Amino acid sequence: MDGKPGLFNLLGKRMEWLGQRQKVLAQNIANADTPDYVPHDLKPQEFRRMVERQAAATLQPAATRPGHIQTSSLRADARSVEQKERYETAPSGNAVVMEEQLIKVAQTQSDYNAITNLYKKQVAMMKLALRGRM
Amino acid sequence: MDLEKSLNISAAGLRAQGTRLRVISENIANANSTAQTPGGEPYRRKLVTFDNELDRSLGVETVRVDSIVADRSAFQRRYEPGHPAADEEGYVLTPNVNSLMEMADLREAQRSYEANLKVIESSRTMLQRTIDILR
Numbered sequence: 001m002d003g004k005p006g007l008f009n010l011l012g013k014r015m016e017w018l019g020q021r022q023k024v025l026a027q028n029i030a031n032a033d034t035p036d037y038v039p040h041d042l043k044p045q046e047f048r049r050m051v052e053r054q055a056a057a058t059l060q061p062a063a064t065r066p067g068h069i070q071t072s073s074l075r076a077d078a079r080s081v082e083q084k085e086r087y088e089t090a091p092s093g094n095a096v097v098m099e100e101q102l103i104k105v106a107q108t109q110s111d112y113n114a115i116t117n118l119y120k121k122q123v124a125m126m127k128l129a130l131r132g133r134m
Numbered sequence: 135m136d137l138e139k140s141l142n143i144s145a146a147g148l149r150a151q152g153t154r155l156r157v158i159s160e161n162i163a164n165a166n167s168t169a170q171t172p173g174g175e176p177y178r179r180k181l182v183t184f185d186n187e188l189d190r191s192l193g194v195e196t197v198r199v200d201s202i203v204a205d206r207s208a209f210q211r212r213y214e215p216g217h218p219a220a221d222e223e224g225y226v227l228t229p230n231v232n233s234l235m236e237m238a239d240l241r242e243a244q245r246s247y248e249a250n251l252k253v254i255e256s257s258r259t260m261l262q263r264t265i266d267i268l269r
Contacts, residue, residue: 015264016136018260019135019136019137019140019260020136022136022137022140022253022256022257022260023136023137023139023140023143023194025140025253026139026140026141026143026144026147026250026253026257027140027143027186027194027195027196029144029147029246029249029250029253030143030144030146030147030150030196030197030250031147031184031186031195031197032147032246032249033150033151033154033184033242033246034184034185034186034197035183035184035185037186067190098245098246098249101249102249102252105252105253105256106256108256108260109256109259109260112260112263113263116263116264116266116267119267120266120267123267
């Protein structure tokens with residue numbers, strides 16, 4: 001859509017971000033008993049940045065050989081960082097609080113539902129415009 | 135895709151917790167396994183340690199069981215002169231397994247297992263939602 005952030009484009013980005021967050025949360029929960037593990041989270045996605053970073057093309061490393069590490073999670077706009085404020089840390093050094101992580105999972109899921117519903121609505125409206133009737 | 139990766143991570147979590155459950159059940163099953171001869175050692179409690187590992191093909195950090203180590207705490211002693219493993223004073227060494235602790239550990243493992251299952255469920259719903267867009 002000639003460089004401007006279309007609605008579908010933004011929705012797609014949001015879905016990608018939520019998917020990545022789900023991945024990070026899954027990682028936290030899987031490591032809920034690993035000593036010295038500190039939970040990660042993504043930086044919140046800002047609408048302003050979603051709109052303004054359209055023009056600048058970012059370079060991305062590509063995995064071209066079997067030995068290369070996949071780098072989809074290393075992209076600049078959605079890198080997972082160690083959580084700053086921690087609820088509590090177990091004697092083993094593990095700082096994952098299951099309840100907190102599960103709440104985040106639930107949030108991510110409901111956000112995702114909202115986005116997919118919006119997407120569907122938009123498609124329905126386009127169809128309506130094309131057909132001219134319900 | 136990230137959602138599929140999160141399924142993989144959660145599966146690794148399930149596997150690790152499953153191993154932990156297996157070790158706990160070994161401990162409980164052997165809570166009364168004493169030695170056969172006077173000098174012998176009874177069953178020693180085992181512990182599981184976890185570690186996070188970079189899965190190179192997926193580019194994500196999953197979890198794995200690092201090692202299963204023996205608990206080095208002292209054995210308990212019980213007075214039982216007729217036992218084949220009893221020493222001169224009539225005491226038998228019994229395993230350092232505390233069933234109460236094992237039960238607590240079991241519950242913890244179960245809770246972690248359930249949490250991983252929940253994440254799988256949630257990721258699956260999200261994937262399903264994505265596919266539903268096509269309808």
